[in-house]
Amino acid sequence: MSTVPGGWNWSTIPARRVGDGVMRQMVHGERVMVCRLTIAAHVTTEAHRHEHEQITMIERGRVRFLVGSEERLCGSGDVIVLPPGTWHGCTVLDEEAVLVDIFSPVREDFFEAHHS
């Protein structure tokens, strides 16, 4: 079904390359940002932390997550809550993965990357 005026659909929201094998789409309001990441097989995102609360949902693929000092093997339907300041990163296993990262507050640092 096509998107109607005023709405968005992930199939048509522009994707921005934000790293090797990492494409990011985003939608946001004033308090919440939703980023949909499509990550190629065998890609590792560098571990990092930020003061934004993050909830990640795995839409498809298998991903090894680093959360603090522990590793979690995650797949479709998994949901991860990362409190502010949590050290985290991920490695996508043998097939492309799609993750939905939800942030609050909005990741203003992402605007520049998408608009530049």
Added chain:
Amino acid sequence: MSTVPGGWNWSTIPARRVGDGVMRQMVHGERVMVCRLTIAAHVTTEAHRHEHEQITMIERGRVRFLVGSEERLCGSGDVIVLPPGTWHGCTVLDEEAVLVDIFSPVREDFFEAHHS
């Protein structure tokens, strides 16, 4: 893939019946709440508003959304941003639908319904 300790998976997160034909699952942090709603065909959720910002993603099904005074016909992959105070409701069309509602701040009013 099964859920690992410390994570959640939508396949095992308890669902609570919160209305005729409406089941709600939820995961939350301090700032963000994610509710996954499974809504039977032909069910209408009463139009309402709240001061929480809401972003809704349609996982599957077809849904007619009321947003303010306009109707939007939505389907899989659609994303709707509802600023605080926006009047909204929905009617699920001819098959069961799954929606992911993201709120900030957390809907504390939902805790009682899930814990009672």
